[in-house]
Amino acid sequence: MSSELITITNPKSPIAEAYRTLRTNIQFSNVDEDLKVICVTSSGPSEGKTTTSCNLAETFAQAGKRVLLIDGDLRKPRVHKVFKISGTRGLTNLLAGQLSLEEVTSYVGSDLTVIPCGPIPPNPSELIASKRMKELVANLRQQYDVVIIDAPPVGVVTDSAIFSTIVDGTLLVVASGKTEIDGAKRAKQLLENVNARILGVVMTMIPVTKKGYYGYQYYSYEEETQPARKKRGVFSKA
Amino acid sequence: MENTEYEIDLKEIFHMLQKRWVLITGITVSALIISAIVSFFILTPIYEASTTMIVNYKQNQESVMTYNDLQTSQKLVATYTEIIKSERILDEVINKLNLELSSKELINKISVSQVGQTEILKLTVKDADAELATLIANTISKVFQEDIGQMMEVDNVSTVDIAKVPQDPTSPNKMMNIAIAGVLGLVISVGLVFVLEFLDRTYKTPTDVERHLGLPLIGAIPDMLLEQGK
Numbered sequence: 166m167s168s169e170l171i172t173i174t175n176p177k178s179p180i181a182e183a184y185r186t187l188r189t190n191i192q193f194s195n196v197d198e199d200l201k202v203i204c205v206t207s208s209g210p211s212e213g214k215t216t217t218s219c220n221l222a223e224t225f226a227q228a229g230k231r232v233l234l235i236d237g238d239l240r241k242p243r244v245h246k247v248f249k250i251s252g253t254r255g256l257t258n259l260l261a262g263q264l265s266l267e268e269v270t271s272y273v274g275s276d277l278t279v280i281p282c283g284p285i286p287p288n289p290s291e292l293i294a295s296k297r298m299k300e301l302v303a304n305l306r307q308q309y310d311v312v313i314i315d316a317p318p319v320g321v322v323t324d325s326a327i328f329s330t331i332v333d334g335t336l337l338v339v340a341s342g343k344t345e346i347d348g349a350k351r352a353k354q355l356l357e358n359v360n361a362r363i364l365g366v367v368m369t370m371i372p373v374t375k376k377g378y379y380g381y382q383y384y385s386y387e388e389e390t391q392p393a394r395k396k397r398g399v400f401s402k403a
Numbered sequence: 404m405e406n407t408e409y410e411i412d413l414k415e416i417f418h419m420l421q422k423r424w425v426l427i428t429g430i431t432v433s434a435l436i437i438s439a440i441v442s443f444f445i446l447t448p449i450y451e452a453s454t455t456m457i458v459n460y461k462q463n464q465e466s467v468m469t470y471n472d473l474q475t476s477q478k479l480v481a482t483y484t485e486i487i488k489s490e491r492i493l494d495e496v497i498n499k500l501n502l503e504l505s506s507k508e509l510i511n512k513i514s515v516s517q518v519g520q521t522e523i524l525k526l527t528v529k530d531a532d533a534e535l536a537t538l539i540a541n542t543i544s545k546v547f548q549e550d551i552g553q554m555m556e557v558d559n560v561s562t563v564d565i566a567k568v569p570q571d572p573t574s575p576n577k578m579m580n581i582a583i584a585g586v587l588g589l590v591i592s593v594g595l596v597f598v599l600e601f602l603d604r605t606y607k608t609p610t611d612v613e614r615h616l617g618l619p620l621i622g623a624i625p626d627m628l629l630e631q632g633k
Contacts, residue, residue: 183624213624342603343606349612349616365622366618367624368609371609
C-alpha cells in the first residue's frame with residue numbers, strides 16, 4: 166500500500182480520524198436525499214483529490230459499507246498507483262463495451278472495490294458525457310452503498326463539471342497554502358453553472374504544529390498515547 | 404455569502420512571522436555579516452586628530468582681564484573659525500607639508516568649532532593616515548597662530564592642546580554600523596514577510612474557506628508528510 170493510504174497503513178492516526186470526521190459529515194449532509202454517488206474534484210492539479218478519494222472510500226469501507234471507488238480522471242489516472250494495482254483494464258474499457266464490470270474491478274483494502282481508469286482515451290469528456298456512463302452510474306447505484314469518483318480538476322478540464330451532473334454530490338478539495346482563492350471561486354462557479362450539488366469543501370495539506378492545526382481546533386485521543394512525534398527540524402517548511 | 408471583511412489578529416501575524424522565520428533571520432544575519440565585512444575590511448579607517456586653541460584678547464596690557472575682554476574673545480573665536488578655513492591659511496599649510504591636495508580637499512578634512520560658549524577653538528582633522536592627520540592639525544594651528552598675529556596685529560591665540568597621534572580610528576563605527584544593519588535587516592525582512600503574505604492569494608486555514616468561498620467546510624485533513632514526521 167502506498168503511504169498516501171494512511172487510513173489503511175495507520176488507521177489510528179489523527180489523519181485517519183480526520184477522514185472519519187469527513188465521512189460522518191458526508192453522512193449527515195445526506196438527511197433528506199439519497200446520497201450515494203460522490204464526485205471529488207478541485208480547482209487545480211495536485212491538491213489532494215486522489216488521496217482524499219482513496220482514503221474516504223477506504224473509511225466508508227471500514228464502516229462496513231459496500232464501497233466502489235472509480236478513477237474518473239481519464240487524463241492523468243492515479244488511483245491504481247495509490248493502491249498499487251494494475252491500471253490497464255478499467256473504466257474506459259467498460260464504457261467502450263469491451264469488458265464487463267467484473268473484469269475491471271479490483272478488491273483492495275477493507276473490502277473496497279476499485280475500478281481504475283483503464284487505457285487513456287482520446288476523448289475523455291465525450292466518454293464521460295456518454296449515455297453509457299449515465300447508465301453505468303445508475304447500475305452501480307443499485308449495487309453499492311457508496312460510489313466515489315475521483316475526478317480531474319474542474320478548473321482545468323470540463324470532465325468534473327460533467328461528472329457533477331450525474332452524481333448526487335460533489336466534494337471540492339482545497340489545499341492549504343496551494344489552492345488560490347480565485348481559482349477555488351472559479352471552480353465553485355463552474356460547478357454551480359451546471360447546477361451541481363456541492364456537499365462542501367475538504368481542506369487538505371493543513372500544516373500541523375505541536376499544538377494542533379493552526380487556526381483550527383484539533384483534538385485527538387490517540388495522539389497522547391503515541392510516541393512523541395519527532396520534533397520538526399528548524400529548516401523544514403511550515 | 405462571501406465575507407470580505409478581513410480581520411488580522413495578533414496570533415495570525417505571529418504565526419505568519421514564525422512560518423517565515425528562516426527568511427527573517429536569513430536576511431537579518433546576512434545584513435549583519437555584510438555590514439561587518441564592509442566595516443572591517445572594505446571601509447578605510449579614518450583617524451581624527453584634534454588640537455585646541457584659546458583666544459585671549461586683552462584691550463590694554465594690564466594684567467586683569469575684564470568681562471568685556473572675555474566677551475570679545477568669545478566673539479573672535481567665530482571670526483577665527485572662518486579664518487582657519489581660508490585658502491590663505493590652508494594653501495600655506497599645503498605648501499609647508501608638500502601635500503598633494505587642493506585647499507578645497509583639505510577643507511573637507513578639517514572641522515573647526517567653538518567649544519561651547521568658551522573662547523576655546525577646536526580644530527579636528529580627519530584622515531586615513533593617523534600621523535598625517537596629526538601633522539596637518541598641528542601645522543594648521545601653527546600657521547594660523549603666526550598668520551593671525553600678522554593679520555590682527557595682536558598675538559592673542561595660543562595652543563591649549565596639541566594634536567596627538569590617534570591610536571584608534573573613529574570611523575567606521577563598526578558596532579554602530581552592524582547594529583544599524585541588524586535593525587534594518589529585521590525591519591526589511593518583516594516588511595517582506597508582510598508583502599509576501601499579502602501577495603499570497605491561497606487558502607491557508609480552514610476558516611479562510613468559509614470566509615472566502617461561502618461553502619461549508621466538511622473535512623480538514625492534516626498534511627501527511629508533516630504528520631509522519633518526514
